[in-house]
Amino acid sequence: VVATLKLATMAAAGGKPAVLLLRPVDAPFAAALRDRFRVLDLYAPGQALPALAFVAAAAAVPEPPRATVIWGGVRVDASFLDAAPSLRCVVSTAAGLDHIDLAECARRGVAVANSGEVYSTDVADYAVGLLLDVLRRVSASERYVRRGSWAAQGDYPLGSKLGGKRVGIIGLGNIGSRIAKRLEAFGCIIHYNSRKPKDSVSYKYFPNVHELAAESDVLVVACALNKATRHIVNKDVLEALGKDGVVVNIGRGANIDEAELVIALREGKIAGAGLDVFEHEPKVPAELFSMENVVLSRHVAVLTEESRSDLRAHTIGNLEAFFSGQPLLTPVHADSLAQ
Amino acid sequence: HFRFFFVTCGTDRRGSFQLSAMASAGGNPLVLPAVLHLRRSDADFTAALSERFRVLDFFSSGEPLPAFLAAAAAAPEPPRAAVVVGGGSVRVDASFLDAVPSLRCVLTTGAGIDHIDLAECARRGVAVANSGEVFSTDVADYAVGLLLDVLRRVSAAERYVRRGSWPVQGDYPLGSKLGGKRVGIIGLGNIGSRIARRLEAFGCIIHYNSRKPKDSISYKYFGNVHDLAAESDVLIVACALNKATRHIVDKDVLEALGKGGVVINIGRGANIDEAELVVALREGKIAGAGLDVFEHEPKVPAELFSMENVVLSRHVAVFTEESRSDLRAHTVGNLEAFFSGQPLLTPVDADSLVQ
Numbered sequence: 001v002v003a004t005l006k007l008a009t010m011a012a013a014g015g016k017p018a019v020l021l022l023r024p025v026d027a028p029f030a031a032a033l034r035d036r037f038r039v040l041d042l043y044a045p046g047q048a049l050p051a052l053a054f055v056a057a058a059a060a061v062p063e064p065p066r067a068t069v070i071w072g073g074v075r076v077d078a079s080f081l082d083a084a085p086s087l088r089c090v091v092s093t094a095a096g097l098d099h100i101d102l103a104e105c106a107r108r109g110v111a112v113a114n115s116g117e118v119y120s121t122d123v124a125d126y127a128v129g130l131l132l133d134v135l136r137r138v139s140a141s142e143r144y145v146r147r148g149s150w151a152a153q154g155d156y157p158l159g160s161k162l163g164g165k166r167v168g169i170i171g172l173g174n175i176g177s178r179i180a181k182r183l184e185a186f187g188c189i190i191h192y193n194s195r196k197p198k199d200s201v202s203y204k205y206f207p208n209v210h211e212l213a214a215e216s217d218v219l220v221v222a223c224a225l226n227k228a229t230r231h232i233v234n235k236d237v238l239e240a241l242g243k244d245g246v247v248v249n250i251g252r253g254a255n256i257d258e259a260e261l262v263i264a265l266r267e268g269k270i271a272g273a274g275l276d277v278f279e280h281e282p283k284v285p286a287e288l289f290s291m292e293n294v295v296l297s298r299h300v301a302v303l304t305e306e307s308r309s310d311l312r313a314h315t316i317g318n319l320e321a322f323f324s325g326q327p328l329l330t331p332v333h334a335d336s337l338a339q
Numbered sequence: 340h341f342r343f344f345f346v347t348c349g350t351d352r353r354g355s356f357q358l359s360a361m362a363s364a365g366g367n368p369l370v371l372p373a374v375l376h377l378r379r380s381d382a383d384f385t386a387a388l389s390e391r392f393r394v395l396d397f398f399s400s401g402e403p404l405p406a407f408l409a410a411a412a413a414a415p416e417p418p419r420a421a422v423v424v425g426g427g428s429v430r431v432d433a434s435f436l437d438a439v440p441s442l443r444c445v446l447t448t449g450a451g452i453d454h455i456d457l458a459e460c461a462r463r464g465v466a467v468a469n470s471g472e473v474f475s476t477d478v479a480d481y482a483v484g485l486l487l488d489v490l491r492r493v494s495a496a497e498r499y500v501r502r503g504s505w506p507v508q509g510d511y512p513l514g515s516k517l518g519g520k521r522v523g524i525i526g527l528g529n530i531g532s533r534i535a536r537r538l539e540a541f542g543c544i545i546h547y548n549s550r551k552p553k554d555s556i557s558y559k560y561f562g563n564v565h566d567l568a569a570e571s572d573v574l575i576v577a578c579a580l581n582k583a584t585r586h587i588v589d590k591d592v593l594e595a596l597g598k599g600g601v602v603i604n605i606g607r608g609a610n611i612d613e614a615e616l617v618v619a620l621r622e623g624k625i626a627g628a629g630l631d632v633f634e635h636e637p638k639v640p641a642e643l644f645s646m647e648n649v650v651l652s653r654h655v656a657v658f659t660e661e662s663r664s665d666l667r668a669h670t671v672g673n674l675e676a677f678f679s680g681q682p683l684l685t686p687v688d689a690d691s692l693v694q
Contacts, residue, residue, distance in 0.1 A: 122491075125517050125541060129487035136477075136659070138484050139494040141652035146644050150637035150653045161661035162480050185540035186480060282505035289501050297496035298505045304491070306516035
């Protein structure tokens with residue numbers, strides 16, 4: 001009873017359109033939403049209903065929400081949409097879309113908006129940072145110094161130069177193309193694979209990831225996660241990359257066969273890896289912790305102050321467009337992705 | 340009568356002391372020109388020298404430096420060239436040059452030359468060669484790597500994961516975007532200009548200070564480092580160490596940089612007033628720092644170890660496989676130029692630097 005009273009209070013806030021908020025937001029974001037909408041907030045203090053129950057309860061209030069703001073932890077599938085039939089628009093703040101059944105949304109006429117290019121630059125910067133760290137051993141040196149181990153006994157392992165390296169980018173979209181531009185400034189040679197070659201770029205195209213790996217020194221995963229790209233980096237591809245090869249993943253953990261990656265690293269079949277994402281986050285294969293040639297981070301490639309405020313503006317922009325009958329700023333079409 | 344000081348190094352090369360190698364040195368095929376070798380080199384480097392020169396190696400002699408130099412100077416064909424490196428053990432100054440008056444050429448293999456008294460060498464007509472651009476790209480890459488690490492907290496995330504601290508309780512500290520940041524580069528030489536080019540690709544705005552403005556570029560010039568810091572979000576030390584640049588980043592400059600500011604040092608530790616830097620970090624007067632060099636290496640101020648907003652490395656910005664083999668070829672090239680009477684590949688002129 002207390003829970004539904006809470007929801008009723010949220011729902012009663014004046015004549016503004018209702019928005020179902022299914023992700024935690026910081027104070028500025030919450031304030032910006034409340035200024036414009038009736039916010040039914042799953043994460044409101046004192047709100048105790050579990051997610052699906054909250055969604056169902058929200059669907060039952062007078063003038064139920066027609067739009068929802070979600071993140072990667074919310075699966076938008078048939079049962080979710082059944083629970084909230086009033087929803088006509090899903091605004092996702094995640095960088096990826098693998099948590100949304102786009103075909104199901106299209107079938108029901110539910111519009112989907114993604115985060116557009118809000119994160120693209122920061123993710124691209126981070127990918128380059130990971131690669132620099134792996135090749136130049138920045139974090140390894142860090143550990144060494146903080147341990148107090150300086151005054152080297154013997155040779156310190158050398159790093160590897162960036163210039164002249166062939167970097168194979170899997171997915172040359174908003175993120176992949178920015179990575180390419182940055183690495184060109186370091187003198188890298190850019191190769192890529194994507195569903196179709198891009199006429200506007202002069203980089204060398206490879207129709208599949210195996211051939212890309214065979215002619216690259218570095219593989220960067222910058223593609224979406226869907227049926228076609230699950231484990232797109234597999235044992236075969238790692239072997240083709242070879243023992244001097246480095247893998248960087250800022251896509252989704254499941255883009256790489258993680259078990260095979262660990263084996264390849266253990267057996268020296270590749271030279272190193274920089275990983276911001278894992279198949280079963282927050283679980284990281286423990287074997288990686290003892291390796292000096294890997295750089296591990298906790299899914300932070302999007303996390304800057306600047307992208308957080310950009311995201312706020314972008315999300316509100318999409319919601320306002322929807323509620324005023326305008327086209328979404330960054331609509332996602334089911335048929336533009338292989339699902 | 341001649342003496343050979345063979346450097347025993349590597350297992351393959353010992354047997355490759357070939358007449359053909361000797362013959363390529365010109366003159367008497369049995370006497371290669373003597374070269375003083377005053378750095379700890381890897382086997383490949385020493386072997387490359389030994390194929391062409393008589394290498395008088397200090398670190399394997401087991402002698403103290405004055406005795407070693409005296410013995411070399413007293414030999415029938417004393418060395419006319421010396422290969423040195425910075426970092427403490429050997430200073431090429433008046434007493435060094437007095438000890439081996441046969442020296443006419445000093446080659447240094449590190450990126451800096453603050454261990455060489457250029458004026459004294461010039462006075463005695465001793466030519467000096469540095470490592471040219473061998474390291475410039477790798478150092479520039481590393482500077483960008485340090486900056487990315489500080490702004491995007493890569494190593495901090497690394498520590499967190501390796502500690503097993505994932506999943507997070509509460510908010511994880513956000514990083515800071517590179518694009519749009521004003522980066523003030525102190526010293527726009529071989530290294531500084533490469534840093535600038537790379538950071539432009541990230542959308543940074545480049546400002547710089549150097550002794551004189553450079554006509555060929557469009558970056559905004561500042562006549563002094565204080566003014567540079569006042570209009571920058573990041574300061575990168577990419578200049579040589581000399582009288583003018585010692586503590587060029589001081590308390591004043593750090594204050595001008597301000598509490599959102601980040602300092603990156605791939606120059607020399609003494610370019611920054613290290614004590615003041617630690618104070619500024621401790622008091623939150625600047626936001627963070629990435630440091631590959633320190634005033635009293637290998638000593639690092641212990642206070643830095645507990646800070647999450649600094650990235651520390653052990654003077655590794657030059658260390659790649661590729662630059663190591665480039666250095667080998669470059670050093671041999673300079674030595675061969677000298678001994679054949681050709682101009683040095685990368686001569687250093689005393690008057691081109693403020694000392």
